[in-house]
Amino acid sequence: MADKEKKIKVLLAQFPLETHSRGIITVAGMLRDAGMEVVLMGNARSEQIIEAAIQESVDVVGISTYCGGELALGSELLNVAKEKGIKDQVVFLLGGIFPPKDAPKLQEIGFAATFPPSATKEEIVSRIDSAVAAKR
Amino acid sequence: MDVEKTTKEILKEKAVPEKHTPLYNPEALKGIEQEFDRWKNTVVREQDRENWGVTPHTILGSEIPRELLYTPLSNPEFDYIEESGFSGEKPFTRGIHPNMYRGRVFTMRQIFGAGSPEQVNQRIKFLLEHGATGTNWALDLATVQMFDSDEPEAQGQVATVGVPIDCVEDMEIICKDIPIDKVSASIITHYPRNTAIVFPMYLVLAERRGIPWDKLPGSVQNDFIMESLVRSASEYIPPKDDFRVQCDNIEFIRKNVPLWNYVTLNGYNLREWGTSGITEMAVAVANAIETLKDMIKRGHDVDWVAERLAFFWAPANDFFEEVSRLRAVRRLWYKIMRCRFEAKNPRSMWMRCHVQTSGISLTREEPMNNVVRAAYQALAAVLGGAQSLHVDSYDEAYSVPSEEASLLSLRTQQIIEAETAVTQVVDPLGGSFYVEALTNEIEKRILDEVDEIEKMGGIVEVVTNGWLHNKVTRAIQREQKMVADGDIKVVGRNYFRAPDLKMPDVWVHEYDESIREAMKAKLASLRMRRDNEKASNCLNALKEACKQGGNVMEYTLECARADCTEGEMRRAFVEAFGLWKTPIYV
Numbered sequence: 001m002a003d004k005e006k007k008i009k010v011l012l013a014q015f016p017l018e019t020h021s022r023g024i025i026t027v028a029g030m031l032r033d034a035g036m037e038v039v040l041m042g043n044a045r046s047e048q049i050i051e052a053a054i055q056e057s058v059d060v061v062g063i064s065t066y067c068g069g070e071l072a073l074g075s076e077l078l079n080v081a082k083e084k085g086i087k088d089q090v091v092f093l094l095g096g097i098f099p100p101k102d103a104p105k106l107q108e109i110g111f112a113a114t115f116p117p118s119a120t121k122e123e124i125v126s127r128i129d130s131a132v133a134a135k136r
Numbered sequence: 137m138d139v140e141k142t143t144k145e146i147l148k149e150k151a152v153p154e155k156h157t158p159l160y161n162p163e164a165l166k167g168i169e170q171e172f173d174r175w176k177n178t179v180v181r182e183q184d185r186e187n188w189g190v191t192p193h194t195i196l197g198s199e200i201p202r203e204l205l206y207t208p209l210s211n212p213e214f215d216y217i218e219e220s221g222f223s224g225e226k227p228f229t230r231g232i233h234p235n236m237y238r239g240r241v242f243t244m245r246q247i248f249g250a251g252s253p254e255q256v257n258q259r260i261k262f263l264l265e266h267g268a269t270g271t272n273w274a275l276d277l278a279t280v281q282m283f284d285s286d287e288p289e290a291q292g293q294v295a296t297v298g299v300p301i302d303c304v305e306d307m308e309i310i311c312k313d314i315p316i317d318k319v320s321a322s323i324i325t326h327y328p329r330n331t332a333i334v335f336p337m338y339l340v341l342a343e344r345r346g347i348p349w350d351k352l353p354g355s356v357q358n359d360f361i362m363e364s365l366v367r368s369a370s371e372y373i374p375p376k377d378d379f380r381v382q383c384d385n386i387e388f389i390r391k392n393v394p395l396w397n398y399v400t401l402n403g404y405n406l407r408e409w410g411t412s413g414i415t416e417m418a419v420a421v422a423n424a425i426e427t428l429k430d431m432i433k434r435g436h437d438v439d440w441v442a443e444r445l446a447f448f449w450a451p452a453n454d455f456f457e458e459v460s461r462l463r464a465v466r467r468l469w470y471k472i473m474r475c476r477f478e479a480k481n482p483r484s485m486w487m488r489c490h491v492q493t494s495g496i497s498l499t500r501e502e503p504m505n506n507v508v509r510a511a512y513q514a515l516a517a518v519l520g521g522a523q524s525l526h527v528d529s530y531d532e533a534y535s536v537p538s539e540e541a542s543l544l545s546l547r548t549q550q551i552i553e554a555e556t557a558v559t560q561v562v563d564p565l566g567g568s569f570y571v572e573a574l575t576n577e578i579e580k581r582i583l584d585e586v587d588e589i590e591k592m593g594g595i596v597e598v599v600t601n602g603w604l605h606n607k608v609t610r611a612i613q614r615e616q617k618m619v620a621d622g623d624i625k626v627v628g629r630n631y632f633r634a635p636d637l638k639m640p641d642v643w644v645h646e647y648d649e650s651i652r653e654a655m656k657a658k659l660a661s662l663r664m665r666r667d668n669e670k671a672s673n674c675l676n677a678l679k680e681a682c683k684q685g686g687n688v689m690e691y692t693l694e695c696a697r698a699d700c701t702e703g704e705m706r707r708a709f710v711e712a713f714g715l716w717k718t719p720i721y722v
Contacts, residue, residue, distance in 0.1 A: 014368060016289035017277040021368035022409055022496070022612055025720070029613035040720065043370035045289065067277050068536075068647050069292020076291065099535065099644035116639070117533050118500045118629060121620055 008132050010060040013041040013049045015073045023096050023117070024064040030121040036128070046077040050084050058090060059132045065096040071105060078110040091131040095119060143425055143476050144587035150475035153218040160208050168208055180204070193624045195497045195615070196452040198412045200577055206569035211576060219467075219572070223562045226474070229467045229575065230563035231521040232486040237559035242517075243524035244549045245272045245322065245490065250536050252651045253309035256299040260314055270320040270354075272526070273310070274298035275334070281369055282330050284703030285655035289370070294652035296645065297536055298324075301334055302659055303701045307341040316342060320353035326402065327363030328381035329373070331356045332689050333705045335385070336696040339393070343697075355397035355446070358385050361423055364599050364718075365608075366405045373713040375599045381688055381709075383430045388689035390441060397444050399427070400490065404450040408496045410612035413450075413457060414578065417465045418585030419604065420447055421472070422595040425586070428477055438477045442484035451513040451520070452494045457578070458513065460571050462489070462520030463563070464579035491517040492526040498533055501637055502628040506530035511548050518552055519565055525549055535644035602719025609720060659701065666699040674698040675708045682712030 010031055012024050021042070028038045039056050041049065053061050063070075063077070074094060081087040087110060094106055095115035103114045112131045115124060141149075160168075176185060189201035203210070221227055224234030233239055248259055248271075260271050276298040278290040284302050285294045294300050299310060311321075316338075323338065325331040335356050342352055360382045364375040372378075382399070389398035401424050407416035424445060431441040447465070451458040469487035473479040493513035498506040507530045514527045527545035529537035537545070553559055565571040589598050598604045618624045625631040678691040688709075695705050 015292070016370045017281045017283060017293050019277065019280060019367045019369070021720075024368075025410075025609050025612050026616045029616065042718070042720075043368055045370075067293065068296035068645065072292035072647070072649070097533065097535070099646075100639055100642070101644075116500055121616075 007035065007037050008060065008128060009037040009039070009056065009058045010062055010128070011039045011041055011049070011053050011056060011058040012062045012064065013052070014043045014064050015069065016043050016045050018043055018065060018067060020066040020096075021064075023066065024062075027062065027064065027095065027124065030124060031128070034121065034125045036125075046073070046080045049077060050080045050086065053081075053090055054084060054086060059135070060091045060093060060128055062093045062095065065094060065098060068098075070094060070096075070098045071102055071109075074106055074111065075109050081110075089135060091128065091135060093124075093128070093131075095124075142587050142590040143472060144583050144590075146476050147471055147583065151471045153215060156213075157215050157217065158212070159214045159216050160212060165208060165212050172207060172209055192454055192457075193618060194452065194454040194457075195619075195624060195626070196407055196410070196412060196450070196494065197454045198414045198457060198578070198581070200457065200574070200581070202574075206573055208569065210569050210573040214572065219576075220566055226482075226485070227467045227470045228486065229463050230566050232466070232488060232523075234562075236521060236562040237518075237553075238562075241553050241559060242522055242549075243270065243490075244546060244553075245270060245524045246526055246542060246546055247272045247274050247324070248542070250274070250276075250295060250297055250645060251299060252295055252654065253299055253301070253306045255295075257310050257312050257314070260310070264314070264319065270322060271314075272322040272324065274324055275330070276300045279334070279702060280326060280330060281367075282327075282333060282702050282706035284659060284701050285652055286659045287703055290652065292647065292649075294655055296647055300651070300655055301337065301702065302655060303662055303699055304337045304340045304344075304696055305658065305662060305699075306655075307337045308344070311338075311341060316345075317347045317351040318353075320355075322355045325356045326359065326367070326405070328358055328360050328378050328385055329363060329706065329709055330702075331358040331385050332381050332692045332709075333696075333702050335389070336689060336693040339693060340696045349393045350395065352393055353395045355400060356385075356389075357400045357402055357448070358382055358398060359400065359402040359423065361419060361595075361599070362402050362405055364716075365604055366402075366409050369718075371710060372716045372718055373709060374716040375596050377682070377713040379426070379430075379596050383427060383434070384687045385689055386427065386431065386441065387434065387436070388687050390436075390444070397446055399444075400446045400448045402448045404448045404492055406608070407450040407452070408494060410496075410608050410615060412611070413452065413454075413461050414581045414585055415607070415611075416450065417461065417582045418589065419595065421465070421468065421582065422586050422589045424469075425472065425476070425590075426595045432477075438473075439479050439481040439484045442473060442477070442479055443481055445484075445488070446523075447487060447489040449489050449491050449517075449522075450494050451491055451516045453497055453509065453513065455512060455516050456565075456571060456574060458516035459520040459565055460574040460578050462491075462517070462522060463566070463571070463575045465582060466521070467575070468579050468582055488523050490524040490526070491520075491522040493517070493528045495528050495532050498528060498530070499626060499629050500533035500639065501633070503530045503533065503640065503642060505628050506532070507544060507548070510545065511552075514548055515552055515556075515558070518558055519563075521563060531642050531644075534642040538643040538645075540643075600719075602721070605718065605720050662699060662701070671695070671698045671700045671704070675700055675704055678705065678708045679712045682709060 223231035360378040401420040403416035403420040466487040473485040529541035
């Protein structure tokens with residue numbers, strides 16, 4: 001019960017070479033306004049992202065991507081999460097510019113949801129709420 | 137010690153007309169005023185009278201209030217010669233050339249470059265065979281961020297959004313059979329460090345082919361605002377060091393490669409990241425001012441440096457604001473060069489610019505609407521007197537543009553040029569009561585923001601202390617809320633959104649992992665073949681130059697000659713300057 005009351009904590013990160021950050025800054029603001037605790041990590045490698053997720057005991061890891069490679073890098077991230085034993089405890093999300101047909105593949109490898117550039121605050125927040133509730 | 141005057145203070149003192157000759161005579165103005173009051177109070181509806189000034193809310197707009205009607209009373213002191221003049225003459229409001237597009241139409245410079253060096257070489261040849269006169273290469277993310285294709289970070293990123301360049305050999309492949317002394321190349325090295333690393337590879341390519349450097353035409357971007365502020369990255373060097381590399385590059389290229397454009401002050405990406413058109417221009421102008429001050433401190437003549445400066449702007453949706461912005465910054469730049477720097481060469485006073493339509497204003501919903509948005513933005517750029525233009529493609533919210541979408545972008549430019557006749561008359565909106573008033577207001581606001589930056593210690597300082605990062609961060613979040621709340625209307629997204637909206641099937645660029653494998657093999661073979669001791673000595677010398685002073689490009693050039701790779705040079709910079717943490721708070 002106490003767990004359900006706790007503020008949802010989200011780590012936002014990008015793959016190491018991503019140059020764009022408008023999306024991640026926008027989403028950080030949306031989630032903070034929705035009452036979540038946001039850790040804005042910025043660019044990092046998979047091991048660093050998972051390490052930070054463990055240290056910060058986050059409920060959610062959100063990845064922002066614009067420049068391709070999301071399938072390769074996303075798989076790597078979730079493999080590391082699995083190795084470190086947090087794949088099933090933490091909700092993984094991905095948003096940004098990626099081929100629409102990759103969305104099912106991204107969900108198959110373990111992202112609970114993917115968001116295109118037009119996703120609204122309501123869509124993102126409600127998806128996080130329900131996914132976190134299911135894990136708690 | 138004298139406190140240095142700000143640019144605004146200097147202009148206030150020096151940019152005053154020798155002789156003020158208002159266009160309108162006082163009697164006529166008085167008559168207009170009486171008639172205006174009558175009309176406003178009796179003909180105009182009360183609700184319009186009460187809402188006389190309306191602030192347009194647009195994507196990346198400046199939020200300058202607009203009156204319902206503009207008249208000579210909007211600018212009663214209008215002095216034609218002082219404020220407008222003639223095209224090709226001071227204050228250049230109407231354009232930098234007397235004949236503008238009748239002399240030379242705007243350059244249609246579409247970016248391209250996704251693919252391997254071999255594929256990009258084929259693409260360049262194709263474009264040259266089809267009438268292109270210059271090339272404009274996008275670099276892939278690993279190259280932009282200065283990582284080699286074989287570093288673990290480069291996984292999934294090689295050749296996706298541009299061409300990978302790890303070493304001189306890649307340059308040789310990209311430029312195979314291309315007459316680089318005749319075809320101008322715009323190599324989009326956004327940052328000072330990747331300019332310092334990648335451009336010398338081009339110079340070494342020329343050397344190996346026996347082409348003298350003074351024959352090479354082209355440009356690089358080389359803007360520390362891009363590297364320290366706008367981009368996201370896993371590692372940054374301190375902004376003051378980055379600014380120094382920017383200035384070192386300018387100095388080296390100016391001395392050694394006289395036809396090359398060594399800096400493009402990039403407002404575009406800053407604005408697209410999330411600022412108004414005013415901040416976009418104020419930041420680029422403030423960077424230009426600080427750069428020229430640094431060059432003068434190094435003992436160079438201001439005209440020697442300034443005559444090849446160029447700017448890069450983003451036109452968004454507010455049509456008349458975009459036209460007025462180009463006119464305003466052209467006049468402001470003239471005043472700064474004449475009064476602040478006392479330049480003698482008229483070329484130094486030209487605000488030359490490349491313009492790219494706004495990507496951030498494009499939507500994923502109903503992507504064909506983006507064709508219309510980009511066309512209006514491109515038209516604004518042309519009416520504003522841009523020197524060169526890239527029109528964004530309608531599928532950019534999905535992917536790197538398809539061939540079909542790129543062609544449509546080029547066609548958009550050609551239709552403006554050949555079918556609308558807008559290129560026949562110079563500055564066609566000059567003299568509009570509205571456009572002249574807006575031009576004055578925008579010029580004033582840009583200078584006010586330059587002043588704010590200078591009073592806080594200058595452009596390097598406001599980047600270092602996070603003021604600018606956080607100004608942009610707040611603007612990004614505010615704009616998102618305005619779109620979410622419908623205060624900014626976006627057709628098809630929040631305004632007349634189709635009830636049964638479906639995302640269309642859009643072609644998207646596929647990632648080809650085999651290119652990275654080939655690049656890795658090439659690097660492995662290079663490291664076997666080259667003189668590794670020499671490479672390592674050159675890298676050490678670069679590190680020392682970073683620490684001790686000395687122009688870094690002289691040392692990156694030696695590294696390129698010794699076949700050092702991009703990633704190796706990046707690490708030398710980081711080891712010498714140390715890392716800096718970007719001051720973003722949300």
